[in-house]
Amino acid sequence: MPRTIPDMNSVALVATDGMLHFELSLAHEVFGSAPDAVPGPWYDLDVCGPAPVRFGRFLLEPDHGLDRLPSAHTVIVPGWDDIDGDLPADLVDAVRAAHEAGARIASLCTGAFVLAAAGLLDGKRATTHWAHTDALAARYPRVEVDPDVLYVDNGTVLTSAGKAAAMDLCLHLIRLDHGSAVANIAARRLVVPPHRAGGQAQFVTTPVPARDDHPLADLLPWVLERLDQPLTVEDLARRARMSSRHLTRHFHAATGTTPLQWLHTQRIRRAQELLEHTDDSVDRIADTTGMGTATTLRRHFNRTVGVPPDSYRRTFRSRAREA
Known part of the structure; x- marks a missing residue:
């Protein structure tokens, strides 16, 4: 049986020759220093190699050797430089041992090759940098490689696409551990979008509507102020003064998803914040977020987040009291 890990904030960051500098530095920045506005304890980061x-x-x-990995709650494996070469056996063995001990393993970019070599991705959906997805699928045919997403969360094994998508996965881990409000604080400090869903496309023409003259620049804030209303694609198109077809095209270019899926994601995010920071009933939150009924909210929340709203609230309320 996997052991129970007492400290959920312990993170082991793998650092060996052959690791990509960007992903290693990114993970160190995210987990190694707490934003000033975050209440309670942050992560206890150890660099291991x-x-x-x-x-x-x-x-x-390094702070410790690779034998430290099994004692961590979360192990971060940065990108691997030479995907065509042999992976160090001690690294692969250490990652496998950490997973067998009950650690959560997350790879950034081509770090997925290390997880695949350790057998952690067999029979699972995974991703890596879009330029290397074919190589990952060819070398490890038992892995279900998805080239079109930012990251994949399999519970105890997570993989991200390349470069900026590594940040998305790191923020996703913070959101899982500390809630959406803390993840948003971390994103503000890092000056990055607070949330891009894992299913968003890796490669989009315009990642976010950053310009004031972007067709969606006024629409998105308008929608966020009206999540309680029964908005349709036609409502959004009318507000943006364009056809539904043109709206969908702009949404896909800017967010990698459809208008309704984006709207659904924002409603779930708002529900998370209300569950974390208010005593509103699930019925009230369903009404505030435009979900209509508590039954509808529970169904969509459980499907998206992985737990029912009441369980989510108990988890993050208890952590807030402990902090």
Whole structure:
């Protein structure tokens, strides 16, 4: 039986020769320092590797060896540089041992090749940088490789696409551990979008409507102020002064998803915030978020978040009291 891990905030960041610098540094920035506005404890980060790692002119001295991985709650495996070469056996063995001990394993970018070599992705859906998805699928045919998503959450095993998608997965982990409000605080400090759903396309022409003259620049804030209303695609198109077809095209280019799926995601996010920070009943939250009834909210919330609203509230309320 997997052991019970006492400290859910313990994170082991793998650092060995061959790791990509960007993903390693990104994870260290996210989990290594708490935003000032975050209440309660942050993560206890350990850099783990077999020996000092040189990054150009810099030398990184690990805090512990790879044998430390099984004692962590979460293990982060950054991208791997040479996907065509042999992976270090000690690294693969350590990641496998950590998973068998009950740790949550998350890979960033081509770190998925390490997880696949350890057998952690067999029979599971996974992703990696879009440029290497074919190679991952060819080398590990038992892995269900999805080239079109930002990240995949299998519970105790998570994989992300490349570069910026690694940040999305890191924020997703924060959201799972500390709730959406804390994840939003972390995103503000990092100056990144607070939430891009894992199912969003890896490669979109315009990631976010950053310009004031973008066709959706005024529409999205308008929608967020009216989540309690029964909005349709036609309502959004009318507000944006364009056809439904053109609206859908702009939404897909800007968010990688459809207008209704984006609206659904925002309603779930608002429900999470209300469950975390108010005493409103599930019926009241369903009305406030435009879900209509508590039954509808429970069904969609459980499907999207993975737990019922009442369980989600108990989890994050108890953590707030402990903090």
